[in-house]
Amino acid sequence: xxxxxxxxxxxxxxxxxxxxxxxxxxxxxxxxxxxxxxxxxxxxxxxxxxxxxxxxxxxxxxxxxxxxxxxxxxxxxxxxxxxxxxxxxxxxxxxxxxxxxxxxxxxxxxxxxxxxxxxxxxxxxxxxxxxxxxxxxxxxxxxxxxxxxxxxxxxxxxxxxxxxxxxxxxxxxxxxxxxxxxxxxxxxxxxxxxxxxxxxxxxxxxxxxxxxxxxxxxxxxxxxxxxxxxxxxxxxxxxxxxxxxxxxxxxxxxxxxxxxxxxxxxxxxxxxxxxxxxxxxxxxxxxxxxxxxxxxxxxxxxxxxxxxxxxxxxxxxxxxxxxxxxxxxxxxxxxxxxxxxxxxxxxxxxxxxxxxxxxxxxxxxxxxxxxxxxxxxxxx
Numbered sequence: 001x002x003x004x005x006x007x008x009x010x011x012x013x014x015x016x017x018x019x020x021x022x023x024x025x026x027x028x029x030x031x032x033x034x035x036x037x038x039x040x041x042x043x044x045x046x047x048x049x050x051x052x053x054x055x056x057x058x059x060x061x062x063x064x065x066x067x068x069x070x071x072x073x074x075x076x077x078x079x080x081x082x083x084x085x086x087x088x089x090x091x092x093x094x095x096x097x098x099x100x101x102x103x104x105x106x107x108x109x110x111x112x113x114x115x116x117x118x119x120x121x122x123x124x125x126x127x128x129x130x131x132x133x134x135x136x137x138x139x140x141x142x143x144x145x146x147x148x149x150x151x152x153x154x155x156x157x158x159x160x161x162x163x164x165x166x167x168x169x170x171x172x173x174x175x176x177x178x179x180x181x182x183x184x185x186x187x188x189x190x191x192x193x194x195x196x197x198x199x200x201x202x203x204x205x206x207x208x209x210x211x212x213x214x215x216x217x218x219x220x221x222x223x224x225x226x227x228x229x230x231x232x233x234x235x236x237x238x239x240x241x242x243x244x245x246x247x248x249x250x251x252x253x254x255x256x257x258x259x260x261x262x263x264x265x266x267x268x269x270x271x272x273x274x275x276x277x278x279x280x281x282x283x284x285x286x287x288x289x290x291x292x293x294x295x296x297x298x299x300x301x302x303x304x305x306x307x308x309x310x311x312x313x314x315x316x317x318x319x320x321x322x323x324x325x326x327x328x329x330x331x332x333x334x335x336x337x338x339x340x341x342x343x344x345x346x347x348x349x350x351x352x353x354x355x356x357x358x359x360x361x362x363x364x365x366x367x368x369x370x371x372x373x374x375x376x377x378x379x380x
Contacts, residue, residue, distance in 0.1 A: 001372050002033045004081040006072065008065060008088045012043025013237060013261035014205060015286040016099045019169060019360070020087050021046055023097070026365035035081075037072045039064065062124040065090075082372045091131035095371055096141045097364070101283045102151040103129050133158045140371060142166050142364055145284050145305040164367060168289050168306070169360025173266070175352060176295045180270045187271040191233075198230040198336050201272035201296070203265060203287045207238040211278035211301060213246055214322040218278075220250035221329035226336060230255060232276075235268055237261040269294035273341055278322030279304055293352035297344035299335060313351035315344050 005024060010017050024034055028048040035050045045051060054071050058064040069090050076084050076092055086093040089100065103125045107113055116122040132139045133156040141158070143149045143165050152158050177183070193199060200219075204210045215232055222230060232255065234243075240258045247256040262268070269275070275291035277300045285304035292298065292309065298316030300307050310316050317335060322328050335341070351357075 001082040003027060004076055004084045005034060005036045006086045006090060007036060007038050009040040010038055010042060016087060022169060022361040023364045026361055027368060039068050062121050083368060089128050089132045091128065093132060093139045096132050096139050098141045098143050098148060099283060101148050102155060104155045105151045130156060140164060147305055148283060166360045166363055168357045170289045170293055170357045172358050174290045175293045176349060183267050183270045187267050196229060199272045200230060200232045200274050200276050201268055202232065202234045202276050203236055205236045205238050207243055209280050211280055211322050212243050214278045214328060215276050216243060216247050216250065216256055217325040218328035218332050219255065220252045221325050222333055226333060231257065233257045233259055235259045235262050235265060269296055272296055274299060274335065277301060277304060278319060289357050292348045293357060295345045295349045297341050313347050315348035315351060
């Protein structure tokens with residue numbers, strides 16, 4: 001099969017990039033030819049993918065996205081592809097991977113919406129979302145969040161048969177290895193941490209959306225004895241300076257560490273005592289489950305789509321309002337007890353053994369093949 005894949009921006013360390021790679025690598029290994037159209041690509045090429053860079057122009061993001069579409073559309077319409085797959089919303093897709101939340105649901109919360117709905121950025125992205133989820137579209141969407149599925153159904157009346165639910169797609173290699181204690185001690189020694197120090201781990205780009213500022217405020221509000229032996233390590237790429245300044249102002253700069261994007265995330269998951277994800281918004285939060293299968297206790301915002309897994313597994317605590325520093329610090333204080341952390345870790349590992357948290361790439365790859373066969377059958 002010959003597949004066209006549209007992806008605006010590729011960041012090697014991002015969750016979307018990992019999902020994109022793992023799904024399409026399965027199709028590549030099955031012998032499919034894969035053309036990837038993109039605007040930006042940050043990271044090494046993926047072997048076997050034919051990357052096609054599109055140079056775009058425009059003063060705004062949506063103008064550049066529109067220019068991308070205008071340049072790519074003739075290639076997609078030429079009839080050379082068996083399936084057109086999008087990892088961002090745009091017209092003309094046969095299949096869409098729904099990593100992004102419902103734009104219209106968020107836009108309607110803005111008091112400007114009665115006016116902005118008719119022009120500019122809001123109209124553009126609403127129209128393109130409708131091109132994917134509207135009742136007149138033929139696009140099938142791979143859904144990874146039950147919450148977002150309900151929102152798309154509510155706002156667009158999308159027929160149920162065009163929304164295919166997928167399980168999570170955690171890489172099985174992220175599960176706790178046999179030598180995890182050795183990995184843990186090795187990294188902690190490298191960091192200069194004592195055995196009774198607490199390593200609080202945050203993973204992901206987009207530090208503000210992930211709630212790094214909330215975590216820093218909570219750290220500063222911990223009781224002094226606990227605060228002195230607690231460190232936050234942030235793994236991911238974004239502008240650090242505003243958060244460095246915040247830590248300096250709160251006198252915890254020596255305990256907040258920005259490590260950049262890294263290839264050794266599994267080792268960090270073993271070295272940490274608690275995974276924190278106090279996000280302002282998060283469609284799913286794949287890193288929550290990656291931490292869980294590694295046996296790491298969780299402190300997660302209820303705004304995350306995968307927060308339900310933390311609740312079901314009893315592998316940690318949820319926080320409704322991480323902006324409430326006093327409540328956050330109180331909860332964190334109660335959690336940083338070795339006995340509690342050990343219990344949550346055992347619950348996380350048990351959940352990882354008994355739930356399907358892994359098969360998303362295989363089921364997505366199978367869906368691609370099914371749709372190609374279905375389209376071929378319809379043409380006969």
